[in-house]
Amino acid sequence: MNSGNRSIFPSARSTFFVLVAAALISLAGAFAFMYSGLYDVSAASGHNPLVAWFLHATYEQSLHRHAKNVHVPADLMTTANVEAGARLYQSTCVLCHGAPGQPLSPIGQGILPLAPNLLGATRRNNPQLMYWVIRNGVKMTAMPAFGKTHDDAQLWQIASFLYQARGISPHDYEKMTASGSGK
Structure with missing residues (x-):
């Protein structure tokens, strides 16, 4: 049952790429939210x-x-x-x-x-x-x-x-x- 050098754990390199991709997606989402104007900044309404x-x-x-x-x-x-x-x-x-x-x-x-x-x-x-x-x-x-x-x-x-x-x-x-x- 030797599967060679394969491991059930992801490699450090693939983990790094997943983290970078998640960070970029989060950043893109934050910018999309910011530029959407959805957040109400008026002083007439309360804060979230x-x-x-x-x-x-x-x-x-x-x-x-x-x-x-x-x-x-x-x-x-x-x-x-x-x-x-x-x-x-x-x-x-x-x-x-x-x-x-x-x-x-x-x-x-x-x-x-x-x-x-x-x-x-x-x-x-x-x-x-x-x-x-x-x-x-x-x-x-x-x-x-x-x-x-x-x-x-x-x-x-x-x-x-x-x-x-x-x-x-x-x-x-x-x-x-x-x-x-x-x-």
Whole structure:
């Protein structure tokens, strides 16, 4: 029953060709899907759950990787920084992220995915991560890179406010974002 040098297992060469062919077919299929226009990219409809999961997981991993070497200033949580951050939040962030006790602006309502409620009580708002996002923005979202228009001290002030003000009441928010010292 000797079948010579033949084996029931495919050769490495034929396996390689099958893998290359499968990769090329997959690539051709991806391009065909892309150019078909079938995927709805409008901001008026929700994301496919698989796409949403994939994009959010990619965001989380990228954020943690790129922000790991950001050093938080020792004096970050001073009253002056938090109050200055509150006023900066009111002038630059509230349009998309909203504020306690205030309805979300029409611009904020039109963003998909909706910008997170950064002042929610359950938010972690790690200052290191918040600073990186505020400074660099996030691709394929409405989050701009404020590092192009604001200095590092201002970005850290916003990060300090976001950390300190989680769960802030509408009254305290209004008091803190008022002109002047915030008192």
